[in-house]
Amino acid sequence: MPSRSPRLRALAAAFVLTSLATAGSALPAAASTGFQPDAPDRRIGGVDRFDTAARTALDAFPDGTTTAILANGWRNVDALTGAYLAGLEKAPILLTDRDAVPASTLAALRALGVEDVVVLGDENSVGDSALDQLDAAGIGVAGIVAGEDRYDTAVQIYGFGETAPETVFIARGDVPTGTVAADALAAGPAAFNGRPILLTAADRLPDVVADALAEGQPRHVVFLGRGISQDVHDEVSDLVPSALVQTIGGADRTQTAALLARAWAPYILYEWRGQVALANGYTVDALGAGVWAGLRRAPILLTDGTASLGSGTTEYLTSNVMSRGTVFGDERSVPQALAVRARELAHGGPAAPRAVTAVDVPGGKLFVGTHEAELHPDHTYVVDEREVTRTEMIAAAHVGSRLVAEWEIPRPGTVTWTLLTTRPEDWTDGQIERFAGGFALIDPGTGLRLRTFADADLPVAGTYFVDGAISTRSGFLADLNDYDQVRVTGTTVALTNGPISATVVGVDATGYSARTYGSTTAHTYPLPGPGDDVQRAGTSISPAQFTSELTVGDAVEDWTVGGVRHLRITNYAPAPFTSVYEGGTLPTVDPGDGTTSPFRGHAVDTGAPQTWSLGWGCRIHVDGALATPEQFNAAAKPGAIVYVQPTDGPAGTVGEIWLATTP
The missing domain is CATH 2.40.50 (OB fold (Dihydrolipoamide Acetyltransferase, E2P))
Incomplete structure (x- = not known):
């Protein structure tokens, strides 16, 4: 292994077998509330790759940091494999030209309070004149990590852990300088969290990589993408005979990224908080996104260039309930139309309020249903647009107040809680519970009935919208189903049809039971019948084929619009x-x-x-x-x-x- 700088901290990756436990909503969620990647504050993009990396670092480390990783912005493979080293140092990755440090990078280094940097690559990546600029700015160089080529540099980075990592990714490194190594980009968050990326040629395993694997003997080796030959797979299997050797690879880079996002223990261990990063799969604007997403234990999804989200990203967005999405790169990299489409596919929108069902002022507690809101001292509290203390918010709350939690704001690991001091009779929007002759607005987190409306009370001359399009009163009532969302503003009534997006937990001869993320309760739905619209991956299939393919672990969307039932199935293996x-x-x-x-x-x-x-x-x-x-x-x-x-x-x-x- 290469020598280690004394300033670089070690990280030992532990082999842990885990099971996923979730708690929360008692009813299936109808939409990805809070998921608005098209909102202005959900995009991190600068005028170029250097500026985007600088803005990403500032957003990732709002409290600053004393150390940063510096890599050449055009030799992007070094920056991508450097995500592991960034995780060891808990440091951002910033970019430079070979002979000059861009003004945006220098400004970010100063704003972050960086005292020294670790440089990735030799003088062909970061030259003496760039190092002189750093020195003149009062920023030292803690170390230089440089191998004979990109494969050796990745091995040098791999060697900084005091204990050989248990899990190692292998991605193709034989991509032209300046182009994106998409598989390594998608693995950045996992690399930041202790799972380094080694590189290989498509049909040849470099000797330096073979030596590192033979010495380290990882427990798990994960090949990224389908472009690596069987000869390389066989050689790796021979070098680490006791390892679990697997491949995560789709038909294209968007599918590979989506498969990585879905991967379970023991090789990824994303801490699911319902958020994702979205970046262009063919540009290098998101080199720093691996650190940003790694801090949040969130995956990166890739677009198919600027024209499409791609099949993998589309499928992921339509089969998961999410709370936050952040776009990396400006509109030349990820057009706003794609960000809007991402929100639409996920049925995203503003963060959903939850109704307060009990208040314990002496105990300093708020309850949403049977669950106590986790109000921590380091969180941010807002009451009716005014920032307050935790105690002040609890004192202002009462049953029926709206409580909105937005995760990872203003920094990773924190939450901003917003309380709106409304009464139940003041609620004008919510999830629908349909009953004969009317409907109720209910709180999806607790099932609390907030306000009821009779069909007969809806104004004949009112203005009606269904899924954003103008409709009629009769059209509105025909499309009104359980789990839809309704907003009533005076005589304007807007309906958003909400599909039930859930994971199958059981199947029998009459129906299937499914549970959404955050739900502890499985709900049962009938199998499709004649006349139902059933699809898999955009292709129509018969109800019988749906039934034969449905197994535990699959994702299903199920909704009814205008009396027609629609079902979408995505085949996934049961969770390990x-x-x-x-x-x-x-x-x-x-x-x-x-x-x-x-x-x-x-x-x-x-x-x-x-x-x-x-x-x-x-x-x-x-x-x-x-x-x-x-x-x-x-x-x-x-x-x-x-x-x-x-x-x-x-x-x-x-x-x-x-x-x-x-x-």
């Missing part, structure tokens, strides 16, 4: 999970009929019963080593810990099981 093994064996010969073998166990964290099935051909590991079914069956004893990726034929996912016989 960790369990305490109780019983079950793998077949030792191919059964030949596609049957699977049932297992049982219980959840590590809650003790809840778990069942799963794995078929012939699944990948088997026992105590970190590849194993045969016979070896697994011999080693599996009650109480052992297993990490399971269930098989899913429609999603093309082969089962995977890791068995740890000792803690």
Whole structure:
């Protein structure tokens, strides 16, 4: 490994098997409230790549930082692999020309209070005259990380961790100087959080990379994209025989980025907070976005240039409920039309208010339904557009007040809470609960009925809108369904049809149950029938095909407009999970009929019963080593810990099981 600067802190990446637990809304969310990537304050873009990186650093580190990473803005691969080093230092990445530091970069360094920088690349990346500028500005150089080529530089960055990382990405590095290495760009947030990126040529693994892998022996190796040859895959598998070697790669860069965003433990571990970064998949305007998103543990989605969001980004936006989206680059990089389209696909809009259902002034608590609002001292509090203290906000609240939480504002890890001191009878918008002869505005977080309207009370001469288009009173009532959103302003009534976007948790002969992010309750919906509009990836399919493909883990959108039911399915494998093994064996010969073998166990964290099935051909590991079914069956004893990726034929996912016989 290369030598380490004493100023560079170490980060040891731990191998942790986790299960995802969520809590929150008792009703399915109808839209990505708060997700407005087209809003002016949701874009970080400068006049050029240097200015964009500077603005990104200032937004990522509002309290400043003493150290920054400096990379050449045209040799972007160094900056992308440098995300791992930025994570070790908790530092932004800023860009420079070879012979001169741009004014925007110098201004950002001063504003951040940077005392010294770590330079990526040799004199061909950052020359003496640029270093002299830094010195004249009172900014020192803590170290220079430079290899013989981009592959060696990535290895040098990889070597700064005091402990060899458990997870390593491998991306193509044989891209022309000045063009974007899109797969490495998408992996930036994960690299910032302890999972470095090594580089390879499409059909040749550089010797320096092979040596690093052989020495480090990572537990997980993830190839990014489909452009790396099988020969390179085989060589890596031989170098790290006990590792889980996987590929995350779609048909294009937008799909690969979306797959990365969806990836579960143990190789990504995004801390899902419902937000994403959006950048052009063909430009380098978002080089600093990996640090920004890494601080927030958020993924990066890529556009297909300036003309389209791309199939991967489109699919991700339509199948997830999100709370915040930030665009990187100016409108020449990500046109405003694409930001608007992203909001529309996600059914985004302003952050949804929640109704306060109880106030405990002596205890300093507010409740939304049965949940206590997590009001921390370092959060920001606003009452009716006036910034106040936490105590003052609680004193002003009462049942029916609107409470809006906006995460990551003004800085990562914080929340701004806004209280509107309305009464339930003053609510003019909310989610719909339809009943015979009328509808109620309900709080989607608690189910609290805020205000009711009778159909007969709606003015005949009123103004009606459905999904932004002018409509009629009868058209409005025909489209009004549960989970839609309605806003009533005088005699103007606006309806937004809200699809139920959820993850399937169970399927039987009559219907499916699904749960949205943030919901602890699964709701049941009937399977489609004749006359329903059913699609997969933009292609119409039959109700029977929908039913045959629907499995646990899939994403479904389900809504009714004008009496026509629409369903959209996205095939995903069930989420991996960790369990305490109780019983079950793998077949030792191919059964030949596609049957699977049932297992049982219980959840590590809650003790809840778990069942799963794995078929012939699944990948088997026992105590970190590849194993045969016979070896697994011999080693599996009650109480052992297993990490399971269930098989899913429609999603093309082969089962995977890791068995740890000792803690």
